Amino acid sequence: MITRLLVANRGEIARRVFRTCRDLGISTVAIHSDADAGMPFVGEADLAIRLPGNTPAETYLRGELVIEAAQRAGADAIHPGYGFLSENADFARGVIDAGLTWVGPDPESMEKMATKVEAKALMAAAGVPVLTELAPADVTEADLPILVKASSGGGGRGMRVVRTLAEVAGAVELASAEAASAFGDPTVFCEPYVENGRHVEVQLVGDRDGNVEVFGERDCSVQRRHQKVIEETPAPGLSEETRAALHEAARQAGKAISYVGAGTVxxxxSGDRFFFLEMNTRLQVEHPVTELVTGTDLVALQLAAAEGTPVAPLGFETVAERPPQPAGRGHAVEVRLYAEDPAAGYQPQSGRLRRFEVPGVRAEFENPSSYGIRLDSGVRAGDEIGTFYDAMIAKVIAWAPTREQALRQLAGALERAEIHGLRTNRDLLVSLLRDPVVVAGDMHTTYLDGLEALGGGPDADTVALGGFAAAVALAERARLASLHHSRIPAGWRNVVSQPQLTTFVTDDDTELEVRWYGGRQFRSADLDGVVVERVEHGDETTTVTLGGDGVSRWFVVHVDYEAIDVESPLGHVALTKLPRFVDPADAVASGSLLAPMPGSVVTVAVAPGDRVEAGQQVLVLEAMKMQHSVTAPHNGVVTEIDVKPGDQVSAGAVLAVVSQDETVEEQG
Structure with a gap:
């Protein structure tokens, strides 16, 4: 019996496992990097052990350090979470050899599924449908389009769609480099690319008696960069015959490798046909939707399987008692809330999460007793979203009697959420949950490719109104803070000659000038008829009610030094107040390429004096487990390269300068 468990992971999944351990009376141990020392999961464990360093390679990927930490803490079991070492058979074997209980499948089962190449061959032998594997060197015109895939790992890393023969070599090289960085294995392979296919997976739990139970399927078709964005169960639009065939194929896959514990096939x-992609020999990120609809605790089932408890319809009831179920199983939908900018190619964002509030949450990391919102998050307000790990802020899950209700409830909760400090994909998620194609269940894995415009942020009217409310709030706060003018109306003048001016920068780096008149009643100089009806000050916010057109709208203004966030029924507006005078030292040369985020320079493709074309790759930056190309903004000549491979750079650092042709000619 497990008495003390170390979780060899971080963030949200560590918190999730700790929650079940608390329910079962199991003591917990956290390991953490230096960057994670202040994160919530560390404080929620009974014991915590530091792994010196910041990067995964220095910390969470060091299996020998993790096992040593477990022994030092007196743990008798290790749960790997997902990612990092969760599918590393050598690590699992090391845990077992150290006399500890491994909460996962046998290492031999993991090895059979460790590489997609070997897994496909094994599944084909077991009668599970698979796609034909192609060697990169053997790809012909007739094979196109193809998908280049990393043999190890997952999460969309090391994957490239190729549509021309000329692209094959470059795609293989990039995918191989990304796979080596993310998984330590550069092996890639190719397979036919199925246009408009759906991604559907089946949840399994197996025991040591050879039983493999199916816990339904999940549709994970809405993806970006081959990484899941929305997951749901049951999968919409499946015939009962197709659903039964999927479940049986997954069961046979589990039996073929004597699977123990929780796993996903x-x-x-494509239509009613399906093909094996891979088997994840671990818990999946999207497991909460299955827990909500089936009423089970999959982490508890993992622990039971590791302890040798039979996983049968009656066997797990004593381990994780199912909560009271409403009539019918209902439907659950999960979204992954990321710190990223969808309008900039889903570029990860880093920085401090100043505020994070989701309304209507009924449970965190566990199933609520009735339909509602569940929140699984690794961060809280005030935490830093760094560059060493992925940029997921939270999983927000809605459970409702029907799919339509779940989609609507989740969209409403996200729309009203307050998420300040970083750009996120929240607006995109809300748009997708209300998108007619998604609502109809007709989405596929490439549906997002042409929809970057969805959820593009607040419209111009919302920004203008939010900017006016922010200017009023700042003026009122300054008046109240004044020792001498607190009783004089803000912006008051004996003779009004011109409006007051407050200048902001919006979240998309656009300058916003707000002109307004103060005195006994604030009014906008730019928005016809818009006046301030009321200003109310709270402990941390200022609420400005705007009217003038017969409709009153409230705007809640949060001020954090120069950063201002305005929340209203119209949406969220993020602003930064500009100083009246700009320091010349802050200016950068025209044509400067700035680091979009903190990261490490992987390659530099040009040298000073090289001529480049707009869009040509200048260098590659690695951050948050992904590689990002930095390209020339225009035709011109590289006049400066300020970095070299291996350099660590901060956000906004000048990486290179590309002078436009006209500028070069003038200088000559």
């Missing part, structure tokens, strides 16, 4: 669905 992923399929590519």
């Amino acid at each position: 992923e399929f590519l669905l």
Whole structure:
């Protein structure tokens, strides 16, 4: 019996496992990097052990350090979470050899599924449908389009869609480099690319008696960069015959490798046909939707399987008692809330999460007793979203009697959420949850490719109104803070000659000038008829009610030094107040390429004096487990290269300068 468990992971999944351990009376141990020392999961464990360093390679990927930490803490079991070492058979074997209980499948089962190449061959032998594997050197015109995939790992890393023969070599090289960085294995392979396919996966739990139970399927078709964005169960639009065939194929896959514990078999669905993609020999990020609809605790089932408890319809009831179920199983939908900018190619964002509030949350990391919102998050307000790990802020899950209700409830909760400090994909998620194609269940894995415009942020009217409310709030706060003018109306003048001016920068780096008149009543100089009806000050916010057109709208203004966030029924507006005078030292040369985020320079493709074309790659930056190309903004000549491979750079650092042709000619 497990008495003390170390979680060899971080963030949200560590908190999730700790929650079940508390329910079962199991003591917990956290390991953490230096960057994670102040994160919530560390404080929620009974014991915590520091792994010196910041990067995964220095910390969470060091299996020998993790096992040593477990022994030092007196743990008798290790749960790997997902990612990092969760599918590393050598690590699992090391845990077992150290006399500890491994909460996962046998290492031999993991090895059979460790690489997609070997897994496909094994599944084909077991009668599970698979796609034909192609060697990169053997790809012909007739094979196109193809998908280049990393043999190890997952999460969309090391994957490239290729549509021309000329692109094959470059795609293989990039995918191989990304796979080596993310998984330590550069092996890639190719397979036919199925256009408009759906990604459907089946949840399994197996025991040591050879039983493999199916816990339904999940549709994970809404993806970006081959990484899941929305997951749901049951999968919409499946015939009962197709659903039964999927479940049986997954069960056979589990039996073929004598699977023990929780795992997922992923399929590519095209019409009523499906093909094996891979088997994840671990818990999946999207497991909460299955827990909500089936009423089970999958982490508890993992622990039970590791302890040798039979996983049968009656066997797990004593481990994780199902909560009271409403009539019917209902439907659950999960979204992954990321710190990223969808309008900039889903570029990860880093920085401090100043505020994070989701309304209507009924449970965190566990199933609520009735339909509602569940929140699984690794961060809280005030935490830093760094560059060493992925940029997921939270999983927000809605459970409702029907799919339509779950989609609507989740969209409403996200829309009203207050998320300040970083750009996120929140607006995109809300748009997708209300998108007619998604609502109809007709989405596929490439549906997002042409929809970057969805959820593009607040419209111009919302920004203008939010800017006016922010200017009023700042003026009122300054008046109240004044020792001498607190009783004089803000912006008051004996003779009004011109409006007051407050200048902001919006979240998309656009300058916003707000002109307004103060005195006994604030009014906008730019928005016809818009006046301030009321200003109310709270402990941390200022609420400005705007009217003038017969409709009153409230705007809640949060001020954090120069950063201002305005919340209203119209949406969220993020602003930064500009100083009246700009320091010349802050200016950068025209044509400067700035680091979009903190990261490490991987390659530099040009040298000073090289001529480049607009869009040509200048260098590659690695951050948050992904590689990002920095390209020339225009035709011109590289006049400066300020970095070299291996350099660590901060956000906004000048990486290179590309002078436009006209500028170069003038200088000559």
